[in-house]
Amino acid sequence: MPRYFFHTHIGADVVSDPTGTELRDPDAAWEMAQETIRAALRNPQNQARLMTACLVVMDDDGEVVLEFPFSEAVVLPPSEDPTRH
Template sequence: MPRYFFHTQIGEDIISDPTGIELRDPDAAWEAARDTIRAALHDPQDQARLMTACLMVTDEAGEVVLEFPFSEAVVLPPLDDPTRH
């Protein structure tokens, strides 16, 4: 199985993923990226700072497979949701 690495870019800073994870294909890497971002955004204190971040997924050769902006992983409640502020 191919190994994918999930590097986080926040402004000019990059937090590297030195170990990565084995996944079946790029679609699985996209799903893992989305889940990782949503977990990171779970803490309201970090949300504002992370909305400008991007998760860069690379393969074992270091080629960028996908770039996933944190802002694209946000799921807003429906407009008719009474808990929405």
């Protein structure tokens, strides 16, 4: 099974994932990235700082599989969603 590494980029700082996680495919890595970001954002003290962060997922070969901005993992309640009329 492929191994994916989840590195958090916050401005110029990087929090590296040295061990990674074995997952079935890039879709599973996307799901894990979304869950990881949402868990980090549950702490209100982290929210403002992390809204500019990005989770960069890489494979065993060091290739970027996806870049997931923390701000894209936020789900607004229907009454606050600007796309709803």
